[in-house]
Amino acid sequence: MGSTPTALSSLRCRTMAKNSLSKVRVAIVEDDESARRSLARLLRAAGMQPTTYASAEDFRADLPQPWFACLLLDVQLLGMSGLDLQRQLAAEGVATPVFFITAHDDPRAREEAMAGGCAGFFRKTDAGSALLDAIRRVV
Amino acid sequence: MNWITIAWPMVASACLTLGLIELRIGLTQPxxxxxxxxxxxAFAVAGIAGLExxxxxxxxxxxxxxxxxxxDIAVGVMMVSLTAFIWVYFGTGNTWLALAVPGLYAVGLAFDYLSGSGPGSxxxxxxxxxxxxxxxxxGVTFNLAEGVPNPWNVFPYLAVLVLIVFVVDASARLWRRGGRWRAAVVGGAVVVFFLVGGGQAALIETGAVQMPYLISxxxxxxxxAMASELHADVLAAAQLASRLQDSEMVLQRLRSQLAHASRVSLLGQLASALAHELNQPLGAILRNAEAAELFLAQEPPDLDELRAILVDIRQDDLRASGVIERLRSLLKRRSLAPCALSVGDLLSTVAALTRGDxxxxKTRLEIAAAPGLPLVMGDAVHxxxxxxxxxxxxxxxxxxxxAERRQVTVGAQRRDERDLEMTVSDGGHGIAPEQLGQLFEPFFTTKPHxxxxxxxxxxxxxxxxxxxxxxxxNTSAGATFRFTLPLVEESTAP
Structure with a gap:
């Protein structure tokens, strides 16, 4: 089981602490159904309140826009990409922190995301604890 | 033995040699x-040398x-063949002048055979x-005939003059058309030496000089002069052949490099698409496992959630092994191994492979397969x-x-009793009509790279x-690529 349980148990303690407060609302924009469901499940298990969208367009159409502590965007999306959405939001002055999650670690996409001021860039196979830690740091 | 008996046979053998070389080449090469x-x-001139x-x-x-x-006959053959040679080789000769040469000479030659005044006349x-x-x-001695020149002797000389005019005329036209070297060397040589040869013969026959004929x-x-030109053609052809051989070798090398490059890029494409395909289920399994651990730590554990997680993990696991199976079959290099294939499987594999792209x-890929399609015979990988x-x-x-108009449609429908047709359509610029036939030629491309x-x-x-x-x-916009595949015969269908 390696180091993951340790990392997760430390996560758990903090999760418990957070649970007493109001839940952290996180938007997930991800076109792969299974990836979307599992990520939402992890956030829920970690005591957050995820809202899922299958595309950037769906996310934009969800009006009035709920308040989110942060956004988790897939880089490759059908239609508008995660990077496009990040640009649009930045242009509109939305300051919500953005995390990218990708199945395809393309250095160019990573550079572009970093240049756009994203709060973090994760691969789908990176440990969930790292993502959860990063989310907690920004909220 | 004296210089005459050495020199003339030398001329004759030189002519024979040149003639035989051209005869040999002329039987196979233009x-x-x-x-x-x-x-x-050349053979006629060899004969002339011997007779002289x-x-x-x-x-x-x-x-x-x-x-x-x-x-006289040998000179006639020589003149006519020379005229014909210039006619063929230059392609610019005047028809009437060319016909006048044998005509005039034949009239002159007729005197040798039709004159009734006995031998010598x-x-x-x-x-x-x-x-x-x-x-x-x-101090070498030789014999020389003396006689009264025939006043009708004018015909052979006229033939020579017409031949000179013909050659000058043909050379001038060739010169204007750009064949300057050939016109100057061959045309010039013919004119100069006809003047020399014909003039010397005239001087002998009028008794002005006493020397053997130097016509040959x-x-x-x-x-x-003519042989040097013809041989230049042979040399040029040989050089061209060796250059062609060189460029063919370069082409061969290029071709194998390109084939390799295309394999590499196709593999690169596959590897990247498959990595993406594998990371989706692997990432989902990881998230589910992590979530399960967190749920298990809760009191009481949410068993419904845990069951749902296990179902999802199993599905993602199957999805991942499906990807690996595809990877294996794609990477296995083998010769064509046709078997019965489901069109739906073919299309969904291709959709998965191109989804990343x-x-x-930002292009929509639409799959439009008619329902209930029969199986086709084919090698899935190919x-x-x-x-x-x-x-x-x-x-x-x-x-x-x-972006909203970027769509590619992949379709499949039954074409007739024996064939299925697959189509890939786009809404782009279409293909220039003159390129439709060349598209499938190797190295034909309209893309800059x-x-x-x-x-x-x-x-x-x-x-x-x-x-x-x-x-x-397409009638509206863009192009459609179509290909057919044989259907599995009813009797052999599994």
Whole structure:
């Protein structure tokens, strides 16, 4: 089981602490159904309140826009990409922190995301604890 | 042995050699007619040299007259073949002048045979008065006929003059058309040496000089000039052949490099698409496992959630092993192994392989397969390569369009009793009508960085399956690529 349980148990303690407060609302924009469901499940298990969208367009159409502590965007999306959405939001002055999650670690996409001021860039196979830690740091 | 008996046979053998070389080349290599005519004129001049030598020894009318008549015939053959050679080789000669040469000479030659005044009376002389032995350079002696020139002797000289005019005229035209070197060397040589040879003969026959005929010497010079031109052609052809061989080797090397490059890029494409495909289920399994641990730590554990997680993990695991199975079959290099294939499986594999590209290029990939399609006979890996290639091309074709119009449609429908037709359509610029036929040629490409081998390979694959592949422009916009695959015969269907 390696180091993951340790990392997760430390996560758990903090999760418990957070649970007493109001839940952290996180938007997930991800076109792969299974990836979307599992990520939402992890956030829920970690005591957050995820809202899922299958595309950037769906996310934009969800009006009035709920308040989110942060956004988790897939880089490759059908239609508008995660990077496009990040640009649009930045242009509109939305300051919500953005995390990218990708199945395809393309250095160019990573550079572009970093240049756009994203709060973090994760691969789908990176440990969930790292993502959860990063989310907690920004909220 | 003296210099006359050495020099004339040398001229004759030189002419024979040149003639035989051109005859040999002319039997296989162009310009064949020119080479054969050249050979004929060379043999005629060899004959002329031999006859000239024999005439230097003739001291009686009985010896001299048959030789003289043969000489006149040989000169005629030489002149006619030379005229024909220039006609063929330059391609610029005047028809009437060319026909006048044999015509005029034939009239002159007729005197040798039709004159009723007995031996010696013919084209050249009206009457032979006697033979003299003359001493020339180096104290060598030879015999010379003396006689009254025939006043009708004008015809052969006219023939020579017309021949000169013909050659000058043909050379001038060739010069204007750009064949300057050939016109100058061959045309110039013919004119100069006809003037020398004909002039010297005229001087002998009018008794102005006393020397053997030098016709063959003059003509040997013409032959050398003509041969140098013809041989230049042979040399140029040989050089061209060796250059062609070089460029063919370069092409061969290039071709194998390109084939390798295309394999590498196709593999790169597959590897990247499959990595993406694998990371989706692997990432989902990881998230689910992490979530399960967190749920298990809760009191009481949410068992419904845990059950749902296990179901999802199992599904993602199956999805991942499906990807690996595909990877294995795609990477296995083997010869064509056709088996019964489901069209739906083919299409969904291709959709999965190109999904990464589709999203990156913001292109919608629509699969429009008619329901209930029968199985086709084919090698899945190869057919997928063809579809992949066509779909990526179609995505290139719509790349310039606004995102909402970037769509590629892959379709499949039954064509007739024996064939299924698959189509890949785009809404791009379409294909220029004159390019429709060339599209599938190796190295034909319209892309700035294209290699022009994708479609050529596709055609090879489809034809190996017994199908056809072609392209046509849509009535609205863009192009459709179609290929056929044989259906599995009813009796052999599993």
């Amino acid at each position: 310009p064949r007619a020119a080479r054969l005519l050249f050979a004929l004129s 030598l024999a005439l230097t020894r003739a001291d009686s009318l009985a010896d001299w007259w048959p030789l003289m008549r043969w000489l 013919g084209m050249t002389y009206q009457q032979i008065t006697g033979f003299r032995t003359v001493e020339t350079f180096g 010497w003059a003509y040997l010079a013409i032959l050398v 589709a999203t990156a290029r 057919i997928q390569q063809v579809l992949l290639n066509l779909v990526l091309n179609a995505m290139d074709a719509v790349g310039h369009l606004p 294209g290699m022009g081998i994708g479609l050529a390979i596709s055609r090879t694959i489809i034809e190996a399956h017994g199908g056809r592949i072609w392209a046509e422009n």
